Amino acid sequence: SAVISQKPSRDICQRGTSLTIQCQVDSQVTMMFWYRQQPGQSLTLIATANQGSEATYESGFVIDKFPISRPNLTFSTLTVSNMSPEDSSIYLCSIGDGSPGYTFGSGTRLTVV
């Protein structure tokens, strides 16, 4: 199965700043997904990123706050913009390549102070 390299693994950021999270896949995939896992909570889908088109955002998430890039079939970034302490979460990317098992990146643990 594909391997995802996600970075940074963790970061502590000042409120009002932005952080860009990167996911690199070792094979070409059609769809990439970005999730947020707030402390003690489950995973919530932020958006679905398809190469060559705008990402599709779930209810409660907007492009201005979480801009996503998908420049090719092996790479995607998620930016958390104008951060506040409420954005402190684990952010994970995932790929769906059509097979039953979805692969996840190792996650980015973000703390906003």
Place this chain on the structure above:
Amino acid sequence: GEDVEQSLFLSVREGDSSVINCTYTDSSSTYLYWYKQEPGAGLQLLTYIFSNMDMKQDQRLTVLLNKKDKHLSLRIADTQTGDSAIYFCAETPTVGAGTALIFGKGTTLSVSS
């Protein structure tokens, strides 16, 4: 919309069997998954079951699916301290590359020696 429910905590003694339960609402769910998340780590796919199956066994893991009741369970035989983690139930209505997973809130399994 779709919803996936799990009990939040389970505590067992080493060597006992653990049973983690999950219910879901989407009758069109095609694949149902169990993921494991250890502290500070990403998500690890443990196993999955297709909706036309009743049971799947993989070494110490047994998945039971009651499609009529929309109930999924994960049994871990001979539970070890290394099994202590959060276990997430997830479902997807299709196996297509464009469909994200919907997760339950996770069950924290605590194994005491």
